[in-house]
Amino acid sequence: MTTDDSAHSDQVLKSLIASAQGDSCSPNLSAKILHRVRYEEEKRRRQSRLLFSAGVLSVAAAAALSFFVSSARQSIPVSPERQADSAAVQPPPPALPQLCANPVVAEGRVPLFDDFEDQDARAPQREGRRGLWELITDRDMNKEGPFPAFPQLLPEAERTAENQRAMNIAVARLRDWGASLEYRFQPEHCYDASAYLGMRFRAKGGTRLQVAARQPEVIPVANGGSCETDCYISHLKLIDLNHEWTEYELRWEDFIKRGYDSKALDPSRLHSLQFAVQSEDTPADLWIDDVSFISADEE
């Protein structure tokens, strides 16, 4: 690039920047925002008052119940079992988001999640796992995605009688948030995988892979989660994949959440698993196989 070219580029860029600095929003947006902030603030205040009232009512009800039980004890002889029942009266548990109110519970007996030998996008339906592997990249923004992801034949030299296929993420240079292979355990419920200790899989690709165990709290409401703001900040682990097939083992405590909230992952409230490649690590061609939970027996 000559000096003249360079100067011209600089000049053009400055002109573009100047026009961007002159861009502005509609004049009434400020009023709309403040109105919405006040509305949300009022909504929160009302909810707090409701919660407070509910708390007072619960305490009153518990006191009344306790009074009733102690009166009954004085007047009616009760067996030891009945006494145990009355002692078990507890205040109601805190309300859970609807998705996790009735989670599908894995018993911890079938750790193999998917060996990708069945050629379809659905993982074997074991222990209530009823999802579909899906692949989406930032290039799919204007297409009908996400797309079911199908296992691919391994390169011929790597195929054996027992292992013919694996999941392949092959993407060209991406420029936004990258590519994501995802599996949602259940369409309408959380998945309780706390019977297991974590997950393992084999992979190769010589690139950086982000593995996330996602709770509904990080998935936007529109995509089946309960997140309203600052979504997709998941519990995750970054792995620099080898070029050769390697087994990786991740315990639940290896999944770390960054950002405002660093609470540990709760494996009893899983929404989905994600294998993602960031745009800066593309182009990429990586393989994933034999995804499995880690059984508690292995401890």
Place this chain on the structure above:
Amino acid sequence: MRSEDSSKSEAQESTIEDLVRLYLQHVYRVLRRAGVREADCDDVTQEVFLVVARRLDSIEAGKERAYCAGVAVRKASEYRRALARRPQLVQTAIPDKASVAPTPEESAASQSQLRTLDKLLAQLNEDQRTAFILIDVEELSFEEAASALGVPSGTISSRLHRARSALAALLKTSEGKELGHDY
């Protein structure tokens, strides 16, 4: 207790008013350049300030602009992901002002330049684009941008350097020349 709560609430409201007054245009521009469509930008801007309002107590004095910028960057990223997962939004969205011929009332030259810049920025990766928007367009300091993105200022500096080089190269390539016809 009640009066304390109400005075705190009034204090917060006036502060959020200050932040909206001072940084509304800044947040809006960050969102637009980071790929939020004009038809959606009012809504996403509102979401940014709802987050800011909720976290008002935790914003460090003197870092309000960086904080707003950081939330805007994350919201824009979240928006792009949601858009990718919901293609119907693309199909039903009101066409961008930038994507249709400008009306006589609009400043044709300015719209054309914005369109050109957005096309160029779309070819950078997210990190480089964000660094360029925050430093060169919004004129944040390196420290402010580093605080907004939660990375060291050296990282911002190298991302910005790569962004500027990439933009200069794009302007020189045939694609860049074609884009350049817009102005």
